[in-house]
Amino acid sequence: MSGVWVYVENREGAISAISREALGAARQVADSLGQPLTALVFGQGVGPACAAAFDLGADAVIGADDATLAGGRVEAHGPLLAKLAQERQPAVILIGASTRGRDLAAWTGADLDTGVVAEAIEVKVDGGVVKATRPVYAGKLLCEAFVTGTPQIVTLRSRAFAQAAATGKTGAPEMVGAAVAEDAIPTKIIGFEGKGGKVSLTDAGKIVSGGRGVGGPEGFEPLRELADVLGAALGASRATVDAGWIPYEHQVGQTGKTVAPDLYIAAGISGAIQHQAGMRSSKVIVAINKDPDAPIFKLARYGIVGDLFKVIPALTAEFKKRLN
């Protein structure tokens, strides 16, 4: 029972952001345990991603290159990860908590009859055990959780860990075959529509978010302009989504997206507890609200009491000036 494994999501040769973060966190866990770090790179055309995994600090890479592994189906990736773990008995498996990573962690935990701790935002090693800090009750409380079975499977929340830095290290990956043949996989992917390069809320480093104070669908326009200047994603409170002012994909909060950007600008958002649950891990929160008693000011690092329709355009102009 030794070694730290990290599962590495990759697409068209590139390692996804959440897995770069996982590599960063895994390197620290491996160093604290004094054990080697192995990256698992499954997919199709994984050569460049295997090389990148070495560069991002892996001591060893296990690669699997097969058509069945393209597209990330859990029915293909799950059996392979479980089989390798059964054969080689790692102590720890870390996986980024993307939609794919969550499914994979759950699958592998079930097949290996071990525990899974979900959505860590911090990890440390304590007497050989990985102790994870994770938000629970939709981010209203925290918890220190750990796995008592083996291996210890922990998923890592997006944007909670710094991405691994390039080390210049190179190496030869060990290539293995797929665990199941196409005939034995019960799901077929018959269509796929990518996000077309749009910054997704969960990946965004900056978010400009609007609440009921924007007054209507057109009230998001000044926010959109500020977001464009900052390269930020556009967020929204549930009230505005329910009112039909903006599509659900923009909703931040307990029944929307959980986000953790470096900068979260909340304009006309009162900061109901359900909204807070989705954004309170943001590093710097700026609140702009007419109501000085709005709960959002309790969370914010900077506050402006004022009319968002005056303050936001002024901010846009100021950022434009400073950023070019």
Added chain:
Amino acid sequence: MKVVVCVKQTPSTTATLSVKGGVVSWEDPGGKPNVVNPWDEYAIEEAIRFKENRGAAEAVALCLGDPSSDEALKTCLAMGCGEAILVSDPALLGSDTLGTARTLAAAINKIGDVQVALFGKQAIDGDTGHTPVQVARVLGWTPLTYVAAIQSVDGGSITVDRMTDDGKETVTAKLPVVISFVKEINEPRYPSFMGIRKASKAVIPTWTAGDIGVSAPAAKADWSNVYPIPPREGEIEMIAGDTPEEQARNLVNKLFEEKVI
């Protein structure tokens, strides 16, 4: 064929939580501290539609929880599920997701004649989203997670749209399947007046671990150390300025100084 919808009772979204001596408690300003996990409402709606539109013989709501969870099941009945079953046993308290999955899977087997088990994408207390896939593994069924649309169900196969972090994926699979839903799937109905009346009189059968043949699952995860989030209160700095332009300039200066930008 019956369709099963698994629901969990959770604190309401408006509940405020506190921890004393490691014990979590909550209260709700609206006076309804416990609710059906909000994500499960979509699965309940879809289960009822399986009965209404896809020829399912019955929509059965299934919950593992303490005895108070029969409230959540009554909501399912009031919305339109025809049957509800509570699995409740002190021996099952503190199950981890795999223990929960084993219990739910055993209950699904006992219900019998099920080809489709429906779930919410995650519960807002444990917040893992792992239960549906693990139920699928225990049953040996195919998991279809984050489903935003059911395109078709026919001839023993199902086609769905999944919303993953990468985009929208259309997948076909053979039944039996376990599905977890995201919000885009439907608009859950409100319980009808008649439904509420009927549900309030319903006696919900309770199964114990012994009834479904599961032994107490030892949790292989420990989450007993729950604590409040250190407050951010007091950290705020109000940005001064006589005009919005001046406020904007002062704020932007701060953000550059802090290297946020």
